[in-house]
Amino acid sequence: MNNPDFKHGVIEMAHGSGGRTSATLIESLFVRHFDNPLLQQGNDQAAFAVTSGRMVITTDAHVVSPLFFPGGDIGSLSVHGTINDVAMAGAQPLYLSAAFILEEGFPLAELERIVISMARASRETGIPVVTGDTKVVERGKGDGVFITTTGIGVIPDGIHISGHLARPGDAIILSGYIGDHGTAILSSREGLEFGTTITSDSAALHTLVAAMIEVAPDIRCLRDPTRGGLATTLNELARQSGVGMHIEEAAIPLRAEVRGACELLGLDPLYMANEGKLVCIVPQQSAGRLLARMHHHPLARQAAIIGHVTSDERNLVVMQTGFGGMRVVDWLAGEQLPRIC
Amino acid sequence: MNNPDFKHGVIEMAHGSGGRTSATLIESLFVRHFDNPLLQQGNDQAAFAVTSGRMVITTDAHVVSPLFFPGGDIGSLSVHGTINDVAMAGAQPLYLSAAFILEEGFPLAELERIVISMARASRETGIPVVTGDTKVVERGKGDGVFITTTGIGVIPDGIHISGHLARPGDAIILSGYIGDHGTAILSSREGLEFGTTITSDSAALHTLVAAMIEVAPDIRCLRDPTRGGLATTLNELARQSGVGMHIEEAAIPLRAEVRGACELLGLDPLYMANEGKLVCIVPQQSAGRLLARMHHHPLARQAAIIGHVTSDERNLVVMQTGFGGMRVVDWLAGEQLPRIC
Numbered sequence: 001m002n003n004p005d006f007k008h009g010v011i012e013m014a015h016g017s018g019g020r021t022s023a024t025l026i027e028s029l030f031v032r033h034f035d036n037p038l039l040q041q042g043n044d045q046a047a048f049a050v051t052s053g054r055m056v057i058t059t060d061a062h063v064v065s066p067l068f069f070p071g072g073d074i075g076s077l078s079v080h081g082t083i084n085d086v087a088m089a090g091a092q093p094l095y096l097s098a099a100f101i102l103e104e105g106f107p108l109a110e111l112e113r114i115v116i117s118m119a120r121a122s123r124e125t126g127i128p129v130v131t132g133d134t135k136v137v138e139r140g141k142g143d144g145v146f147i148t149t150t151g152i153g154v155i156p157d158g159i160h161i162s163g164h165l166a167r168p169g170d171a172i173i174l175s176g177y178i179g180d181h182g183t184a185i186l187s188s189r190e191g192l193e194f195g196t197t198i199t200s201d202s203a204a205l206h207t208l209v210a211a212m213i214e215v216a217p218d219i220r221c222l223r224d225p226t227r228g229g230l231a232t233t234l235n236e237l238a239r240q241s242g243v244g245m246h247i248e249e250a251a252i253p254l255r256a257e258v259r260g261a262c263e264l265l266g267l268d269p270l271y272m273a274n275e276g277k278l279v280c281i282v283p284q285q286s287a288g289r290l291l292a293r294m295h296h297h298p299l300a301r302q303a304a305i306i307g308h309v310t311s312d313e314r315n316l317v318v319m320q321t322g323f324g325g326m327r328v329v330d331w332l333a334g335e336q337l338p339r340i341c
Numbered sequence: 342m343n344n345p346d347f348k349h350g351v352i353e354m355a356h357g358s359g360g361r362t363s364a365t366l367i368e369s370l371f372v373r374h375f376d377n378p379l380l381q382q383g384n385d386q387a388a389f390a391v392t393s394g395r396m397v398i399t400t401d402a403h404v405v406s407p408l409f410f411p412g413g414d415i416g417s418l419s420v421h422g423t424i425n426d427v428a429m430a431g432a433q434p435l436y437l438s439a440a441f442i443l444e445e446g447f448p449l450a451e452l453e454r455i456v457i458s459m460a461r462a463s464r465e466t467g468i469p470v471v472t473g474d475t476k477v478v479e480r481g482k483g484d485g486v487f488i489t490t491t492g493i494g495v496i497p498d499g500i501h502i503s504g505h506l507a508r509p510g511d512a513i514i515l516s517g518y519i520g521d522h523g524t525a526i527l528s529s530r531e532g533l534e535f536g537t538t539i540t541s542d543s544a545a546l547h548t549l550v551a552a553m554i555e556v557a558p559d560i561r562c563l564r565d566p567t568r569g570g571l572a573t574t575l576n577e578l579a580r581q582s583g584v585g586m587h588i589e590e591a592a593i594p595l596r597a598e599v600r601g602a603c604e605l606l607g608l609d610p611l612y613m614a615n616e617g618k619l620v621c622i623v624p625q626q627s628a629g630r631l632l633a634r635m636h637h638h639p640l641a642r643q644a645a646i647i648g649h650v651t652s653d654e655r656n657l658v659v660m661q662t663g664f665g666g667m668r669v670v671d672w673l674a675g676e677q678l679p680r681i682c
Contacts, residue, residue, distance in 0.1 A: 016680075018568025018614075019673025023577070042581050043504050044426045044564065045399035047496060052393040058386035059438035059491055061476045063357075085385045097400035099489045101442070133489075135402045137680065143482035148440045148474075150400055150491035155388060163384050223385065227359025236364070240383050273359075332360025339357075339478065 003028040009108040016102070016136030029112060030098075030132055033119040038095070038130035046130035048095065054155040058085035061148045065339040067114065069188040071180075071199030072275075074147055075118030080204045080275060081226070081341060082149040083127055087206040088222040088278065090161040090213050091153035096122065098149050099133040103142035114145060125204040127151070153206075159213055165220035166241035168311040171287035173280040175208065175300040177201070178230050179258040182272030185340055187261065198257050203276030208299045212280065216290040221281040226341055228332040229271040233279050234317045235331045244312025247329070248320045253302040271332045273340040281309060344369040350449040357443070357477030370453060371439075371473055374460040379436070379471035387471035389436065395496040399426035402489045406680040408455065410529045412521075412540030413616075415488055416459035421545045421616060422567070422682060423490040424468055428547040429563040429619065431502040431554050432494035437463065439490050440474040444483035455486060466545040468492070500554055506561035507582035509652040512628035514621040516549065516641040518542070519571050520599040523613030526681055528602065539598050544617030549640045553621065557631040562622040567682055569673040570612040574620055575658045576672045585653025588670070589661045594643040612673045614681040622650060 004015075004025055014021040031039055038046040062078040072080075079096065086093040098118070102111065122129050129149075180201040187198055205224065213219060221241070225233035230252070238245050254269055262269045276299060282290055287305055294300035310318075317329040345356075345366055355362040372380055379387040403419040413421075420437065427434040439459070443452065463470050470490075521542040528539060546565065554560060562582070566574035571593070579586050595610055603610045617640060623631055628646055635641035651659075658670040 012676075013679045014676040016568075017673055017676040019573050019612075019675070019677075020671075021675065022569070023672070041503060041505070042577075043430065045397040045430050045432075045492075047395055047397045047430055047432075047503075050391055050393060050396050052391060054388055055391050056386040056388045057436060057438055057491070057493060058472055059440045059489070060474045061440035061442050061489060063442060063476045063478050089384065089386050089388055091386075091388075095398060097398055097491055099400045099402035099491075101402050101404060101487055101489075131399055133401045135404045135487075135680075137404050137484060137487075140481060141484040143478060146442055146476075146478075146487070148400070148402060148442075148489035148491075150398070150438055150440075150489075152398060152493060162382060162388075164382070227357075228363075232360050236383075271360075330361075331364070332358055334360070334362065335353075335355040335358040336360075338354045339476075 004108055006108045006112045011102045011104055011106040011136055013104055013136055016134060029115055033115045034129040036128040036130060055152060056086055056089045056091045056155060057152050058082060059148060059150040060085060061146060062341060063146050063339050064341050066188055067144055069200055070184045070197050072202040073114055073117050074145060075114040076121040077202050077275060077341060078147040078149045079118055079121035080202050082151040083125055083204040083206050084224045086151040086153035087209040088224055089155055090159040090209060091155045093127045093151050093153040093206050095130045096127055096149050096151050097131045098129050098147060101142055101146040102136045103144055104136055104139045106144050111145060158217055161219055161222050163221050163223060163237050163240040166237055166243050166281045166309045168243055168309050169284060170220060170281045170309040171284050171305050172245060172247060172307045173291060174252060174304055174306045175278045175294060176302040177253045177255050178274055178277060179262060179269035179272035181275040182337055182340055183258045183261045186337055196257055198261060201274055201276035203299055205278055205299060208297045211293055211297050212290060215293040216282055216286040218286050219280055219282045222278055224278050225274050227273050229273060231270040231329045232332045238315040238317055244310035244315055245307060245317040246310050247307030249322045251304050251306040253304055267336060270329060271336050345449055347449045347453045352443045352445055352447040352477055354445055354477055357475060370456055374456050375470040377469040377471060396493060397427055397430045397432045397496060398493050399423060400489060400491040401426060402487060403682060404487050404680050405682050407529055408485055410541055411525045411538050413543040414455055414458050415486060416455040417462040418543050418616060418682060419488040419490045420459055420462035421543050423492040424466055424545040424547050425565045427492040427494035428550040429565055430496055431500040431550060432496045434468045434492050434494040434547050436471045437468055437490050437492050438472045439470050439488060442483055442487040443477045444485055445477055445480045447485050452486060499558055502560055502563050504562050504564060504578050504581040507578055507584050507622045507650045509584055509650050510625060511561060511622045511650040512625050512646050513586060513588060513648045514632060515593060515645055515647045516619045516635060517643040518594045518596050519615055519618060520610035520613035522616040523678055523681055524599045524602045527678055537598055539602060542615055542617035544640055546619055546640060549638045552634055552638050553631060556634040557623055557627040559627050560621055560623045563619055565619050566615050568614050570614060572611040572670045573673045579656040579658055585651040585656055586648060586658040587651050588648030590663045592645050592647045594645055608677060611670060612677050
């Protein structure tokens with residue numbers, strides 16, 4: 001079988017046929033770069049051993065546009081995003097699967113660049129892509145490449161983290177600057193420049209989470225504020241737990257460049273997507289110890305306590321603004337930025 | 342939050358925002374129909390208990406066109422297809438995840454019809470959809486709906502089934518009629534009629550596999566001949582195991598209507614996709630007992646031994662034709678039918 005021409009070739013319908021052309025693409029691209037024994041078995045599924053305990057499964061479809069942006073691309077994002085959803089249960093990620101929907105005519109050179117980036121993210125995080133699928137749709141029926149990744153992981157004994165466990169009085173911790181990913185995507189999409197380049201915060205948070213649960217096994221909730229931003233994530237948790245939240249604007253880490261870009265564009269950073277941040281809800285007595293540990297991790301140097309959980313039947317998220325007033329922070333309404341992840 | 346208008350509404354970009362509109366769609370559609378405690382937890386991942394042993398993970402992107410076809414739709418297909426890939430490792434499927442990529446403007450009524458069909462397939466098979474994701478792309482950047490399902494399952498102790506285990510002398514069993522799914526899709530796509538309606542064989546094969554491994558725990562390979570058809574699946578297994586295969590055309594179950602349709606269209610049924618059939622490779626001494634058991638299962642009444650594994654360094658699949666001649670059955674080359682699953 002001849003290998004595809006990764007320099008000048010494009011995706012053809014035959015790459016999705018399931019026949020010889022598909023097999024060649026899979027071997028010369030996916031198996032080659034994702035390089036691991038489970039994938040090399042060449043079955044339609046990957047088999048692995050587990051010990052008894054609690055596991056998690058999570059899935060994310062990635063349709064980000066543009067495919068390449070400052071600080072990442074759809075490949076690295078699809079690895080980080082799904083690892084993070086596994087980690088937000090306090091779990092240690094084990095394996096990823098990846099399903100590609102490719103548009104006829106998409107350059108193979110770009111696809112290879114994406115797969116190489118994905119493979120690098122997979123190697124750096126230590127979480128292999130062990131099974132996958134590739135489909136091709138006609139020109140005009142897709143948009144280059146969509147990647148759906150699914151992750152599974154193992155929850156350590158004694159850890160019970162879920163969005164419904166927040167209790168009045170708990171501290172709310174945010175792991176760092178908000179809005180970087182959304183602003184990076186928007187500026188690269190619109191060709192905007194803000195003096196300096198704002199880069200996506202796309203990163204895998206599983207080692208941060210592992211460090212956090214080591215010092216604070218009583219963490220109640222973890223969630224990454226992606227689409228819908230910090231505001232929507234807090235509202236989700238408030239509703240799920242049947243509580244309210246009180247946060248302080250001045251405590252929320254925000255880069256000057258992101259603040260400036262959002263002001264210019266009339267956007268609220270509270271609703272901007274993040275891809276390398278987490279919100280943590282933890283009993284007050286553990287908050288100080290946890291925060292100190294987080295500051296030692298490279299992905300949470302700016303971690304801060306941004307507020308606390310309240311008793312509120314209406315499940316409102318209320319923010320003390322920088323001017324000293326109070327503002328209700330609602331769910332994202334409508335669509336702020338489409339195809340952000 | 343107001344529920345979407347499932348009668349006259351369409352998908353809007355805001356349904357993929359991650360904000361309030363997304364949450365409403367997820368609750369009134371997915372959580373409502375997929376109705377199970379894990380999904381209702383409302384986390385970005387589903388947690389569950391496992392006992393120690395071997396597990397499998399598999400993923401499939403579904404882009405079938407048209408979305409509705411005789412014998413099924415993209416919803417039921419996305420459940421059956423992934424259950425089957427889990428079952429082909431001899432595993433008992435446990436859970437499914439589902440990621441939807443929706444096109445702006447897609448009618449909510451059609452989406453609900455698909456989700457209801459998916460939920461029915463999930464209930465009938467006993468395999469719940471426990472986590473998911475929804476993204477929306479602009480009009481003209483997708484094609485209605487794409488569904489990526491991922492499945493996990495548990496392999497019973499003592500079962501070792503993989504595509505690399507076929508040995509010369511083994512029997513090759515096919516579970517029933519070939520070509521039904523491909524022919525059904527093609528005829529509905531082209532608006533063709535062949536006297537009677539040919540319906541897709543889309544079905545979940547996990548109970549058949551469970552019955553099979555009970556009487557023949559020494560099964561070596563199982564694979565479902567989907568895209569690329571029986572011919573491509575046999576070639577995959579021959580290459581993976583480093584063997585050849587000898588099959589007999591007269592032994593391959595084929596409906597007269599499918600044969601007729603293929604002749605009319607100049608297509609070879611050996612390359613037509615199936616969505617409810619399996620190929621099984623098993624030591625000769627177990628073949629008779631296994632076949633007898635298969636005949637008692639509603640999904641394998643027409644099961645037949647279609648040939649045997651040979652020793653062949655070139656890994657050729659050779660067929661004795663109905664006319665008595667010999668023909669090399671190659672991999673599918675190019676694309677026979679795009680977007681068949």
